[in-house]
Amino acid sequence: MRDELQDLVDQVAGLLGAPATLEDAAFTLLAFCAHPVDGGAPVDGGAPVDGGAPVDATPVDATPVMDAVRTRSILGRGSAPDTRRWFEDFVIAGAEGPLRIPADPAAGILTRLVLPVRHGGRTHGYLWLLDGGRTDPTDRADPALARARELAAEAGRLLAQREWTAGDLGRPLATALTGTPAARAQATRTLAAAHGPDTALVLVALRPAGAPLPAGWRGPGGGAISAVLHEEDRPAPLAAVLLPVRAPGDLRPAGALAAAALAGLPRGSTAGLSTVARGVAGLAERWDQARTAADVAAAVARFSPVAHWDELGSWRLLAGLAAPDPAVSPLLADPVLTETAEVWLDAGAGAARAAQELGIHRQTLYYRLGRIEELTGLDLADGDARLLVHASLRCARLRGNGPAAG
Template sequence: MRDELQELVDEVSRVLGAPATLEDAGFTLLAFCAHDDSGADPMDAVRTRSILTRGSTSETRRWFEDFGIASATRPMRTPADPAAGVLTRLVLPVRHEDRTRGYLWLLDDGRIDPDDHADPALRRALDLAADAGRTLAGRPADDLGQVLADALAGRPAARAQAALRLGGRLPGDGAQVLVALCPADGSPAPGRPLPAAGAVATVVEDGIAVLVPLPSPADLRPAGALAAASLAALPAGSTAGVSSARRGTGDLPGQWGEARAAARVAAAVDRFFPVARWGELGGWRAATALPGPDPVLAPLLADPMLATTAETFLDCAGSAARTAAALHVHRQTLYYRLGRIAALTGLDLADGDARLLLHTGLRAARLSGEPRFHRP
């Protein structure tokens, strides 16, 4: 396949009369070709680094992606940056099935008009770019979705090997998060375009897992943008969860658990809907680890009004004044309800352990989809 891609790049270079470079969507160099009719092929720092290191830095990726190349469907031109030693480029998106698979870059010195649809050379190059897209879509080495599935749910040996492969695809310092997409209708569609460069998606059980590279562990914007764009294409009521950020891929199963748990909270709690981040869940994180509410809460959960009163009281840190105001009831009504809660559960609401059991149990009930329990 590498020979096939090299022949394709050679032909693009010949047709357009310019040095050509083929990179995948993660900016990994796949093939390149010089075009040296005059003995003075143009070179710049970006092309040199790509050829020497078989890839680009995260800063280079961001610089080009800021021009919209990841979502481009037609040829476009990126500008030169003389101060940085960057030449202008013609970019041919390499796409297949509505997904960007890579890029063909040509250092043409600005000669070719990307909007000249009548140019036979450009039309031939676009046909070759389409061929490259089909090739990249079908290559086993490019099936990173299966690699991600192995890293999350494969056998231990397969997980470790898959994690290493994915780690080698991360740019810069290797920062990344996992995003869990949970379609409301329970029927994930993994072939949707991903609005984050370098993202890898796969179906795991009834959700979609997406590995999203980050500029840094503190910059979760790519994950947020991907989650928002993905949810817009999924059925109403779908949710997303974002794991904590890590450097490297050493704990992808742990991150997947965080992302899935966050998506469950997003589906159950209005203030987190539709996208919840693991790092912002607070006490809900403990509740996600429980299989369900303690059996002692069963009588309370049968009464939605009292269950809501108990949760509001605990959310208000046991303040009767704040609880009564939040529920819009008289304080004496609240005291009556609290007495009923204590009688039904046998729990002393003045005891810290009892409050902890009650609070986590009520939250676990929400996460388990207790049908008679009102949403907050």
Template sequence: MRDDLQDLVDEVSALLGAPATLEDRDFTLLAFCAHDGTGPATPGATMDAVRARSILGRSSTPEVRAWFESHGIARATAPLRVPADPAAGILTRLCLPVRAGGRLHGYLWLLDEERTDVTDPGAPGLAEAVALAAEAGRLLAEGRPGTADLSAALRTALTDPAPAPGRAVRTLTEALGAGTPVALVALLPAGPGLPPGWTPPGAGAVTAVLDDGAVAVLLPLPGHGDHRPAGALSGAALGGLPPGSTAGVAAARHGCGELTGQWHEARTAARVAAADPRLAPAASWAELGAWRAVAALPGPDPVLAPLLADPVLTETAATWLDCAGSPQRAAGELCIHRQTLYYRLGRIEQLTGLDLADGADRLLLHLGVRAARLAGIGWVPQPPRPLGGLVSMPS
């Protein structure tokens, strides 16, 4: 394909009598032609700092990109003129948008010294050059990202520092469509690795496996805020994973510009689903409630360390607090006599030095035992609820 693109650039350069450069939509150089200088071009006037950098470094600076995009090149569907910026060393140039199927794939640039009138459809060589730009778009579209490329883009967008996610996000946006409502699902398999042959359900879903074994699934949604497809996908995906695996669903967004925030939400929801039997095996960010604040903590307060060494007392404290301090309800939940509960509460005070009659101490204890539960410290996991309740997950 690269040879075909070079031939196209050479032909456009000859048609319009000017040096030509082909870049993708990220301003990465794909091909260029140094015009032979015959014709009306002024010697030495057809090279500027931008073209030199593009050829030598195969890229442009963010400032240069911002200058060109501020003149509407990303939205253009016809040839347009980008004015010069003498202070930045930018000469005026002709831009031919490279499109296919309504999608932008790149730009053909010509340093033509304003000889071509973009307002005149009959300008010599212009119509032919536009047709060649369309052919370049077709060639680039045929090389559009496949499934593996999209998985790599999703992985990059979630794990790599800037500026890598910018290009990855644009790749995903092109594939899914700008402004498409998307949900991000986090799957936390129980145990290392995925079952052989496992694939997530869901039409159009993009999947990436991260280094720690977590699985991210990016899913286009039919309507903003409707999590039902994501909930259904979570249930079906968990059905193929080992028991004890959990899933989390982030709040829906328009487009792929907030994937990092969505991944935090989805992964937090999946972690909470593993910690709270009432939410297992799948939870959405919207239903986490106080768990959101707990997930933001670095861990339980050190004063609780003696308590957390005793799983029975830790579970007693968590249950009593979740029951709003009701001895009757807590004893019933724990299947113990009320006097046994009182004895355990006294032991909790002795171990921690907290006064359970004090609201601030109870808050510290409640946050601490929940943070410990989220980290899997000092508690005994309970069986998850059946998978059948996943589809109607609240949005």
């Protein structure tokens, strides 16, 4: 969407021969175009183009191209509150056609043409042009102005699409994660129009414990999009939350938001966070990451209540196992030996450390390890056998039939 808006601004600037700036209804800068003056110089600074005069040497017959308002808007990515109030005094929010804003020399403000960016009977933003007063906003016979109005209307359509609320986008999010391939593609395009390709996003899975989501559950705010997903392989629905992230390398705000959302769910509920990526491509893969992280958080106490996919280590791979190896099934029937095997394997097969953690004598540990070999038929001196047992135990834990989470 950003490229489309930039293209529209470039076209308007070219049509009317003036620098153009696009802001949304909250006066946040969306795009701008530095239209060259007659001398070939870029109007917003920089080196001359094609040997033309630099900006501060603009010919006297060239359009004034820069004032304090435009400078602050570009540098600050939007207009200051006092500037906004000054423009709003000209009733621009309700205008349906072009308006002329007079100059204010005392404030360093040049005259400008404003094209309201409208769609569906609402104003979604403004196109500002520093045209030096050349364009008559009431001239309906001006073909350049007529075309500029059409482009402003197209910008309005794009901004209206961008302004979908989080509630409106819940259904597209659910479809993007669980729908058919064709439906996913359409839903992803809808989400992309809302967020753009450069927005850093993390996907959060909320996993209620022992009960469905409370009636009337609502997702967190903060620009998040939420959806409740009923998946065939799940006994209870999960909640998916798509959250913008300001600093891709810092997931603390996302983790805090997930923890706050868990406060409204049954005790023991968990959350999982996907990797952070820009845009909405690969949402289905990120959803697999998020719900796997939530499952691991529910099974392994050290990851609870909020687990990050990037921190799961081997659990990421183990979550993809369909079931424990049959050789380990007899072991799983004995809770004491199951715990012994897992603690010993987690300790790197170190007897002293495992015995200490279990609170037993080392000889007792050796006896139990012998019993484990008898039950499984595996030689625990063999590294492959230990890997098989370890992976199977963790797989069993993720599926709820392993030892108590530790």
